[in-house]
Amino acid sequence: MESPLNRSADSSRVTALDVTFIFCLCLIVYANSFGVGWISDDVRFIKSNPGIRSLSNTGEFFTNPADTAASTGREGIYRPLRTLSFAIDYAIWGANPFGFHVTSFVLHFVSSVLVFLLCMSLDAGRRSALVASALFAAHPAQVEAITWISSRADCMATVFLLISFLLFVRARKEKGSVPVLLGGSWLCFLLALLSKETAIVLPALLITYDIFAGKMRVKALRSRLVEYCLFIGLAVTYFAARARLLQMVSQGGYWGGSLVATMLTMAKCFLIYLRIVFLPRASSCLEYMVPLAGFPLTFAIVWPLILVAIFVTATIAVWRLSPRAGFGLSWYLIALAPVSNVLPMSMLMAERFLYFPMVGICIAALPIMETATRKRSRRVHLMANASFCALLFLLGVTSVVKNSAWRDPVVLWNQSLHDYPDSYRARMGLAGEYYDRGENLEAIKQYGIALRLFPNVQVMHDIGNAYRQVGDIASAIAAYRAALAMDPNSSWTLTSLGIAYMKQGKMDQAIEVLQRATEIDKSYAAAHFFLGNALAEEGDLETALKEYRTALVYAPDAEEVRRRIADIERRQK
Numbered sequence: 001m002e003s004p005l006n007r008s009a010d011s012s013r014v015t016a017l018d019v020t021f022i023f024c025l026c027l028i029v030y031a032n033s034f035g036v037g038w039i040s041d042d043v044r045f046i047k048s049n050p051g052i053r054s055l056s057n058t059g060e061f062f063t064n065p066a067d068t069a070a071s072t073g074r075e076g077i078y079r080p081l082r083t084l085s086f087a088i089d090y091a092i093w094g095a096n097p098f099g100f101h102v103t104s105f106v107l108h109f110v111s112s113v114l115v116f117l118l119c120m121s122l123d124a125g126r127r128s129a130l131v132a133s134a135l136f137a138a139h140p141a142q143v144e145a146i147t148w149i150s151s152r153a154d155c156m157a158t159v160f161l162l163i164s165f166l167l168f169v170r171a172r173k174e175k176g177s178v179p180v181l182l183g184g185s186w187l188c189f190l191l192a193l194l195s196k197e198t199a200i201v202l203p204a205l206l207i208t209y210d211i212f213a214g215k216m217r218v219k220a221l222r223s224r225l226v227e228y229c230l231f232i233g234l235a236v237t238y239f240a241a242r243a244r245l246l247q248m249v250s251q252g253g254y255w256g257g258s259l260v261a262t263m264l265t266m267a268k269c270f271l272i273y274l275r276i277v278f279l280p281r282a283s284s285c286l287e288y289m290v291p292l293a294g295f296p297l298t299f300a301i302v303w304p305l306i307l308v309a310i311f312v313t314a315t316i317a318v319w320r321l322s323p324r325a326g327f328g329l330s331w332y333l334i335a336l337a338p339v340s341n342v343l344p345m346s347m348l349m350a351e352r353f354l355y356f357p358m359v360g361i362c363i364a365a366l367p368i369m370e371t372a373t374r375k376r377s378r379r380v381h382l383m384a385n386a387s388f389c390a391l392l393f394l395l396g397v398t399s400v401v402k403n404s405a406w407r408d409p410v411v412l413w414n415q416s417l418h419d420y421p422d423s424y425r426a427r428m429g430l431a432g433e434y435y436d437r438g439e440n441l442e443a444i445k446q447y448g449i450a451l452r453l454f455p456n457v458q459v460m461h462d463i464g465n466a467y468r469q470v471g472d473i474a475s476a477i478a479a480y481r482a483a484l485a486m487d488p489n490s491s492w493t494l495t496s497l498g499i500a501y502m503k504q505g506k507m508d509q510a511i512e513v514l515q516r517a518t519e520i521d522k523s524y525a526a527a528h529f530f531l532g533n534a535l536a537e538e539g540d541l542e543t544a545l546k547e548y549r550t551a552l553v554y555a556p557d558a559e560e561v562r563r564r565i566a567d568i569e570r571r572q573k
Contacts (some may be wrong), residue, residue, distance in 0.1 A: 045137035160192035264293030328364025493522035
């Protein structure tokens with residue numbers, strides 16, 4: 001039986017016209033993303049992250065993620081190449097999000113070109129491969145991964161995974177240079193893992209490809225096993241090193257309290273993912289709230305699992321009818337596996353998790369496109385082309401509209417709350433945006449709703465900050481004290497309380513709580529800075545100078561600290 005990959009000698013060539021079309025499509029769809037500012041996690045990963053402000057920290061990105069990945073909330077994060085890309089962007093653009101969006105756009109454009117090459121390597125016709133690439137480039141499911149800068153890891157990992165896969169395919173077809181091609185594939189797999197841990201799926205995809213391409217013959221199995229072990233061994237080594245660096249394997253406990261409950265819940269998520277792929281909307285949702293499945297089992301809990309089983313069975317059946325479509329659907333299922341919470345993550349699902357799996361959907365669509373564009377009557381041919389153009393137009397317009405919401409974070413968070421009004425994280429995101437805009441009364445209102453949804457230190461602290469901004473110092477102090485009742489060792493809450501006491505002129509109390517904050521977290525530069533301010537206000541310049549210098553050790557770019565030091569040194573002369 002002829003392999004489906006051996007019918008075209010010209011399957012890997014790409015023309016300048018093809019690349020130009022893909023670039024123009026990406027630019028049209030994402031041109032309005034360049035003006036999007038910092039959104040949510042962008043603040044801790046980029047804007048407020050001192051670790052990325054110097055490329056001299058590059059080694060630390062790989063060996064010390066706890067101090068360089070983000071300014072806060074760094075647990076369970078090890079994506080050093082993403083952090084390095086942020087540092088490079090910062091070195092070029094500073095704190096201007098425009099340049100960061102340019103990089104994310106370029107990564108998406110490169111991914112789209114690689115999807116085109118991948119489809120050609122699977123013996124697709126040039127026109128079908130181009131449509132599949134356009135589908136990948138314009139689909140609204142991709143917006144979050146591209147427009148939200150913090151999601152860049154998905155784009156980076158996809159680029160390296162696709163290059164690795166293409167080099168592997170080339171090695172299967174070439175008689176010479178096989179070790180070089182396999183070595184390049186192995187190296188790109190490493191780069192993908194260092195971009196995002198979900199790249200772990202590559203060995204499974206390579207084995208699935210060999211099954212699809214008819215390469216799993218008994219005689220060649222021994223050499224194939226050696227190659228697979230090279231990739232599997234790299235994956236195991238990476239995860240062992242990652243676990244050692246982070247001192248953790250997963251980001252939390254199982255959703256619903258058990259693996260079974262998590263998997264039942266993820267079946268619901270799988271159906272939502274299918275809705276996002278096949279019935280995309282122009283609105284974004286940063287926080288999906290999927291009801292957790294539990295016991296006893298009811299039909300409402302079990303039926304999503306039944307539908308998932310039907311999808312898997314259909315994939316097997318499709319493989320027999322159309323190996324390429326079956327391979328594409330298998331790609332989709334395999335690529336979703338790492339985000340299925342088998343190892344618990346900090347969130348159940350997110351649209352950005354679909355970025356790499358969408359490659360499989362594009363592959364699965366190839367037989368449909370080729371059947372529709374196969375030479376028949378001119379009328380049918382024109383109708384097929386018109387249908388594809390209409391589909392791409394609708395997808396592109398939907399993505400453009402979806403992008404526009406990201407330009408106004410209040411609109412973005414309200415879109416999430418429209419679907420899930422009880423989402424604590426979306427409520428906190430909306431409140432934080434109002435706070436940043438100076439609309440503190442609205443921020444206090446939203447923080448109050450968040451507090452009812454999930455009482456915790458963070459929301460109490462943030463309410464205190466909002467009260468302090470409107471000048472209600474008494475309410476701010478009450479909020480800070482309530483936060484400290486929940487966590488007496490919160491150095492950032494103690495620091496905020498100290499600032500509030502300073503505004504009331506209670507310097508003794510301010511110095512007391514600020515000293516406690518510096519004892520709890522000696523590396524918290526803000527605590528040292530404000531303690532220095534309080535001491536200077538009391539006339540203790542020597543001790544104030546010591547605190548400022550300590551703050552400068554942990555925040556070397558803080559110009560205000562340098563100014564205070566210079567001022568005291570002038571006064572002492």
